[in-house]
Amino acid sequence: MSDLEIRNRLWIHNEWRDAHSGRRFPTVNPATEEVITTVSEAGEADIGDAVASASEAFRSKAWRRMSAHRRSQLLWRLADLIEANADELGRLETMDNGKPYFESRKVDLTSVIETFRYFAGLADKIQGETIPVSGPFLNYTLREPVGVVGCIVPWNFPLNLASWKVAPALACGNTVVLKPAEQTPLTAIRLGELAAEAGFPPGVLNVVPGFGETAGAALVRHPDVDAISFTGSVEVGRTVMREAAGTLKKVSLELGGKSPNVIFADADVPAAIRGAAMGIYYGKGEVCAAGSRILVERSVYDEVVEGLVGRAGKMTIGDPMTDGTRLGAVVSEQQLDRVMNYIRLGVEEGATLAAGGERRTVDGKGYFVEATVFSDVDSQMTIAQEEIFGPVAAVIPFDDADHAIEIANDTIFGLAAGVWTRDIGKAHRVAGEIKAGTVWINTYNQYDAAAPFGGYKSSGFGRDLGLQSALDKYTQTKCVWVPLDG
Numbered sequence: 001m002s003d004l005e006i007r008n009r010l011w012i013h014n015e016w017r018d019a020h021s022g023r024r025f026p027t028v029n030p031a032t033e034e035v036i037t038t039v040s041e042a043g044e045a046d047i048g049d050a051v052a053s054a055s056e057a058f059r060s061k062a063w064r065r066m067s068a069h070r071r072s073q074l075l076w077r078l079a080d081l082i083e084a085n086a087d088e089l090g091r092l093e094t095m096d097n098g099k100p101y102f103e104s105r106k107v108d109l110t111s112v113i114e115t116f117r118y119f120a121g122l123a124d125k126i127q128g129e130t131i132p133v134s135g136p137f138l139n140y141t142l143r144e145p146v147g148v149v150g151c152i153v154p155w156n157f158p159l160n161l162a163s164w165k166v167a168p169a170l171a172c173g174n175t176v177v178l179k180p181a182e183q184t185p186l187t188a189i190r191l192g193e194l195a196a197e198a199g200f201p202p203g204v205l206n207v208v209p210g211f212g213e214t215a216g217a218a219l220v221r222h223p224d225v226d227a228i229s230f231t232g233s234v235e236v237g238r239t240v241m242r243e244a245a246g247t248l249k250k251v252s253l254e255l256g257g258k259s260p261n262v263i264f265a266d267a268d269v270p271a272a273i274r275g276a277a278m279g280i281y282y283g284k285g286e287v288c289a290a291g292s293r294i295l296v297e298r299s300v301y302d303e304v305v306e307g308l309v310g311r312a313g314k315m316t317i318g319d320p321m322t323d324g325t326r327l328g329a330v331v332s333e334q335q336l337d338r339v340m341n342y343i344r345l346g347v348e349e350g351a352t353l354a355a356g357g358e359r360r361t362v363d364g365k366g367y368f369v370e371a372t373v374f375s376d377v378d379s380q381m382t383i384a385q386e387e388i389f390g391p392v393a394a395v396i397p398f399d400d401a402d403h404a405i406e407i408a409n410d411t412i413f414g415l416a417a418g419v420w421t422r423d424i425g426k427a428h429r430v431a432g433e434i435k436a437g438t439v440w441i442n443t444y445n446q447y448d449a450a451a452p453f454g455g456y457k458s459s460g461f462g463r464d465l466g467l468q469s470a471l472d473k474y475t476q477t478k479c480v481w482v483p484l485d486g
């Protein structure tokens, strides 16, 4: 990897800067436990600089008067630059996060590029309405940008989730301060530099690596930040909402999940098993929409458990850069401990450990966890209620559709769900009854820049991706009245 030039400073006003405090923090490759580099650590003063730069850029003629066509062109150019540098970005992502390179390069980067192109297409199609009010008035609306948007993203899809926020925010004419997760700052920092290369003026996109409780909190509290777009844990989501109240920011939260994957006996069962395994093991299970609860109709329960155990055994652990590795390292030692604690708890609670359950290493190093299956899980067990965020499936039996719906909704979360059946009426009825922001029927983990994604209940509010959700989050409506009876 020595040929990779790794950027590791703050990106503010289209320049590299060190933190005022001079502090740096290490970012670790979880597959090797090695420090990749140390990164400048943004503190309150640096957040202040980044926000000042973004505010100045928001008011500047260079950005405010830039035509929407030109903004669109810059976003498209940024997508081209990301594409041209996709191998490098994919490697950085894999080093920082531990996910297999094919996931970083083929899946994440493809989505990042598509997201920038999709929102490049939106930039010059944002328009208001004329409204037929009573009286001799012309009444029309304008869709205006919100201002400075603070984007706070987690470590599971570092560049991808950043693109889901940065692309629509810029398309709508806002300026952005992006705070990547402390575990995985490297691709976001590079994104800032590429945006400058694409032609975005100074201050339009600033990237401030740092910790949540310092840098993240300072961004949320800053009076000149107009909106916060957050993805992360429920606990921090609550804090963000509370802290944002002080300055009445617009907030959107995409939080965790405990998503049910419901398999009926009349499904294509082998396809359902494949889909359910992918639903929980893809991305090491560090996926907000992970299908971590697999609900199975009793008559096919044993067959599905057996199939999942077989699939778990094929999730080859290895060097994430090597072809054939299916399961990378979980993101950090802390996350490893969390996942291993939940596995111990599952056993203590009386669930059957049907596959996996062990920590693994590669050449004696790395935070790897085996693909794990718990069967005989009761919906009230902790492993069926709390987000584990690791490759751990809880398989729960059910009797009929109503019972399945009851279990599916027996959670504080509501991010996503899967339904597997050949009965189309039942498929749509169950999809309608499950309280979740996304339902996949006879498939799982499908995403598209055009398809809105986000949660019900404690999984948050506001949607990433999609046309309408971008306008809702990243624009505000101005209503203009003009008398016509002069």
Ligand code: NAI
Pocket (backbone or CB within 6 Å): 152, 153, 154, 155, 156, 179, 180, 181, 182, 210, 211, 212, 213, 215, 216, 217, 220, 231, 232, 233, 234, 236, 237, 239, 240, 254, 255, 256, 257, 287, 288, 335, 338, 387, 388, 389
């Ligand atoms: P986290 O919620 O602490 O981190 C997400 C982002 O929020 C990071 O950029 C972090 O620096 C920032 N942050 C943390 N505290 C903040 C604060 N007070 N103010 C502003 N920003 C703050 O998630 P963490 O601790 O890394 O992971 C813990 C658990 O959260 C995971 O095991 C998983 O269950 C869940 N999680 C869910 C994610 C999702 O995609 N829905 C993503 C990451 C974690």
Ligand code: MG
Pocket (backbone or CB within 6 Å): 027, 028, 029, 030, 095, 096, 097, 183, 184
């Ligand atoms: Mg790292």
